[in-house]
Amino acid sequence: MSVPHPPPQVHDVAVGELLNRCKAAIGDGERMQMAYAWYPELVSDLPELRYIVHAGTRPLSIWRCRTDTPSVPSLSCVSPLLSWYEREISDLCGLTFEGAPDPAPLVLLPGATVSPPPLVPGATPFINYVPLPPTLPEVSGPVARNIQLLPFGPVRADVLESGQFDFFYLGEAILHYHPQLFFKHRGMEKRFEGLTPDLGAVLAERVSAVGSVAHALAYCQALEAAAGCEVPPRAKWLRILLAELERLYNHLHYLGHLCHTTTLKVGEAEGKYLEERAKQINARATGHRFLRSLIAPGGLRREPDIAEIDKPLTQLANELTEYGAMLEASSTHLDRLITTGILSRQLAFDQGATGPVERASGLDRDLRRDQPYAAYPDAIVKVATREAGDAHARQQVRIEEALHSIDLIKHVLWLLPAGPLRVPCVPLPGSEGLGWAESPRGSLYYAVHLDESGRLARVKIKSPSFSNWRVFVFTVHDSNMMDYAINEASFGLTIAGCDR
Amino acid sequence: MPLWTLFGLKQGKVSTSWPKAGEDGQAGVLGMPRFDPSRCTDGCSACVEACLPHAITLNGSTHGARLAVDYGRCVTCQLCVEVCPTDAFTPSEDWAFGVTRREDLKWVQAAASASGQALKSQIRRVFGRSLHIRHVDAGSCNGCESELQALNNPFYNLHRLGVFFTPSPRFADLLLITGPVTYAMRGPLREAYEAMPEPRFVMAVGTCAVSGGTNGGGYACGNGVDGELPVDVYLPGCPPNPAAIIHALMMLLERAPQRVHGGQLHGAERA
Numbered sequence: 001m002s003v004p005h006p007p008p009q010v011h012d013v014a015v016g017e018l019l020n021r022c023k024a025a026i027g028d029g030e031r032m033q034m035a036y037a038w039y040p041e042l043v044s045d046l047p048e049l050r051y052i053v054h055a056g057t058r059p060l061s062i063w064r065c066r067t068d069t070p071s072v073p074s075l076s077c078v079s080p081l082l083s084w085y086e087r088e089i090s091d092l093c094g095l096t097f098e099g100a101p102d103p104a105p106l107v108l109l110p111g112a113t114v115s116p117p118p119l120v121p122g123a124t125p126f127i128n129y130v131p132l133p134p135t136l137p138e139v140s141g142p143v144a145r146n147i148q149l150l151p152f153g154p155v156r157a158d159v160l161e162s163g164q165f166d167f168f169y170l171g172e173a174i175l176h177y178h179p180q181l182f183f184k185h186r187g188m189e190k191r192f193e194g195l196t197p198d199l200g201a202v203l204a205e206r207v208s209a210v211g212s213v214a215h216a217l218a219y220c221q222a223l224e225a226a227a228g229c230e231v232p233p234r235a236k237w238l239r240i241l242l243a244e245l246e247r248l249y250n251h252l253h254y255l256g257h258l259c260h261t262t263t264l265k266v267g268e269a270e271g272k273y274l275e276e277r278a279k280q281i282n283a284r285a286t287g288h289r290f291l292r293s294l295i296a297p298g299g300l301r302r303e304p305d306i307a308e309i310d311k312p313l314t315q316l317a318n319e320l321t322e323y324g325a326m327l328e329a330s331s332t333h334l335d336r337l338i339t340t341g342i343l344s345r346q347l348a349f350d351q352g353a354t355g356p357v358e359r360a361s362g363l364d365r366d367l368r369r370d371q372p373y374a375a376y377p378d379a380i381v382k383v384a385t386r387e388a389g390d391a392h393a394r395q396q397v398r399i400e401e402a403l404h405s406i407d408l409i410k411h412v413l414w415l416l417p418a419g420p421l422r423v424p425c426v427p428l429p430g431s432e433g434l435g436w437a438e439s440p441r442g443s444l445y446y447a448v449h450l451d452e453s454g455r456l457a458r459v460k461i462k463s464p465s466f467s468n469w470r471v472f473v474f475t476v477h478d479s480n481m482m483d484y485a486i487n488e489a490s491f492g493l494t495i496a497g498c499d500r
Numbered sequence: 501m502p503l504w505t506l507f508g509l510k511q512g513k514v515s516t517s518w519p520k521a522g523e524d525g526q527a528g529v530l531g532m533p534r535f536d537p538s539r540c541t542d543g544c545s546a547c548v549e550a551c552l553p554h555a556i557t558l559n560g561s562t563h564g565a566r567l568a569v570d571y572g573r574c575v576t577c578q579l580c581v582e583v584c585p586t587d588a589f590t591p592s593e594d595w596a597f598g599v600t601r602r603e604d605l606k607w608v609q610a611a612a613s614a615s616g617q618a619l620k621s622q623i624r625r626v627f628g629r630s631l632h633i634r635h636v637d638a639g640s641c642n643g644c645e646s647e648l649q650a651l652n653n654p655f656y657n658l659h660r661l662g663v664f665f666t667p668s669p670r671f672a673d674l675l676l677i678t679g680p681v682t683y684a685m686r687g688p689l690r691e692a693y694e695a696m697p698e699p700r701f702v703m704a705v706g707t708c709a710v711s712g713g714t715n716g717g718g719y720a721c722g723n724g725v726d727g728e729l730p731v732d733v734y735l736p737g738c739p740p741n742p743a744a745i746i747h748a749l750m751m752l753l754e755r756a757p758q759r760v761h762g763g764q765l766h767g768a769e770r771a
Binding site: 109112114118124125126127129131154155157158159160161162182183184185186187188190191195198199202203205206207208209210212253256264265266267269270272273275276277279280283284285286287288289290292293301302305326329330494495496497 | 650
């Protein structure tokens with residue numbers, strides 16, 4: 001067994017120090033990972049801010065920042081990716097950020113107001129909603145009358161998640177793109193409030209179904225950190241088996257859907273057929289096509305039936321190898337992907353891209369290797385990267401990851417130790433923990449705070465799609481309509497995870 | 501350039517012919533836990549406390565079982581099965597839970613006869629055996645979407661049954677709704693319904709759309725489609741698997757019988 005990865009370090013940072021600390025961290029090549037606010041009991045009626053800083057393989061840092069005023073300095077002029085977090089904190093906790101470049105509401109739709117701030121403990125917030133059109137840039141100049149506005153959604157063609165997309169376009173060229181997300185905001189974080197830790201796991205699985213395992217895992221690891229309990233080795237290995245099964249069916253779906261947008265019909269059918277077979281393997285092994293109802297605080301709830309999965313997975317791996325090679329040799333398909341939706345390495349880093357999206361832009365980051373959890377410290381994790389940053393690079397990263405997931409699953413089947421599946425996990429009243437997982441779409445974080453009775457006081461969810469939707473916009477401005485659907489598919493975004 | 505046509509021919513036909521014959525593809529899928537009140541012991545409320553969506557509650561009245569079980573709220577998390585000390589809840593593969601009346605999802609002692617309320621009997625006359633669906637996501641977790649998208653994969657191949665998804669509500673016979681209905685999706689949902697030609701039907705797919713489930717209520721959500729639009733078919737499940745969705749669609753088209761009454765699958769059809 002290897003040495004466990006050191007836990008995050010908590011630092012107190014004064015409000016006045018924030019901006020300088022942030023500049024220093026970025027100067028050192030660190031990346032602000034996320035920010036959230038919560039209300040510690042009996043301290044003040046103002047929330048406490050938390051910033052999480054990621055610095056490669058070094059332990060994560062958590063900055064704890066108490067404020068005496070409802071107005072704090074904005075950091076998004078230094079770290080632009082924090083802008084969405086600050087806007088969310090404004091919407092849900094009522095704080096204002098001085099000097100924020102774009103202080104508009106994010107989670108609340110245009111025309112929606114809420115009172116009191118939803119995340120105040122015990123509050124029963126009420127949303128008043130009179131729909132307004134989104135605030136769009138003003139168009140002026142000699143060609144203004146030729147520029148057209150296409151509002152698309154929230155109900156879109158096909159079976160898709162709800163979201164509204166406004167395009168300013170001139171002929172085929174997209175001049176400006178504005179996604180209005182958060183039609184699916186369900187207040188999931190608030191819903192954890194007051195639950196027992198065990199029931200929270202059921203809810204975490206229902207934030208984004210295609211990330212059920214990653215959500216349950218990050219949530220449970222946060223609680224286990226709070227409780228200081230050590231999950232038994234067998235459960236750790238089975239957890240990574242589940243996580244890789246999840247990556248596998250997600251990436252197969254991704255490839256099928258990408259072929260749908262490039263109209264490669266047989267390629268689409270093959271990708272979706274392989275996805276279906278992976279889901280049927282999931283069902284036979286765990287009783288659930290989305291691998292739910294197994295991961296629980298302290299380990300696993302029951303033993304999955306993995307005796308029979310080796311053979312169908314080998315078969316799937318062979319077919320995926322052939323399928324991947326065919327996709328990589330199909331000129332009509334590749335013509336639509338190469339140079340489509342280029343995301344530069346710098347933009348990916350500054351704006352907070354994560355998962356296969358950032359790896360396709362040359363950023364070699366993967367929580368499974370950099371901040372290893374579960375049994376990943378003892379597994380061989382190969383991180384797939386590409387430099388091009390286009391839709392093709394994103395496809396290549398996914399194909400490589402899917403094949404590597406099958407290797408990892410086989411690795412688990414070989415090495416799985418015997419032993420118990422679960423230990424008691426009882427976090428102390430007033431404790432807190434941070435958990436994370438590299439979901440199929442990228443980094444997922446759960447920050448969990450417990451109240452004085454040992455129930456959940458605050459659960460913050462940082463989903464990978466929340467990060468990648470923000471980045472995606474930059475690849476759409478100044479592109480063209482024909483490429484839009486392909487570009488969106490190549491990012492592999494979910495809306496449920498982003499909106500929560 | 502690979503020969504995709506040849507590849508496709510080589511792969512052959514992989515579609516199931518279920519429900520006529522063949523595999524439904526759901527081997528191993530755990531469905532709604534079965535309830536046997538005779539095994540339930542007084543003073544125990546382990547399952548009630550373990551049930552996040554409150555599908556299991558203590559029965560206030562003196563009649564019937566001491567527990568009230570509403571499968572319209574069940575998210576099949578299997579916790580009741582795990583915590584029950586006396587096996588009053590047991591795992592099952594009962595997932596074909598599409599019903600036309602919401603009450604049929606609530607457990608009652610004497611399972612009602614199979615004479616479910618007939619749908620508006622004009623459906624067969626109007627639509628023949630075919631159906632066009634407009635789907636609206638009213639705030640799902642994307643599990644229902646994932647399974648709805650699966651309906652068009654080569655295994656289920658929904659087209660073979662004459663059922664199609666259509667982009668415009670103008671061409672739709674059925675509005676298929678997922679999610680607990682968020683405050684922001686109420687308006688667009690109603691607009692989609694208003695845009696449909698009559699006769700039109702509504703199906704609530706997934707526990708969220710049926711009752712709100714674990715995600716309904718709160719500051720941003722309703723509790724499902726009831727109260728927003730008239731619902732013709734309720735299909736709980738978290739998410740309902742593709743075969744369960746096909747069964748519910750066939751039920752709407754009167755090509756398959758309703759299998760659940762009084763919260764129980766008919767005796768003969770239980771595995």
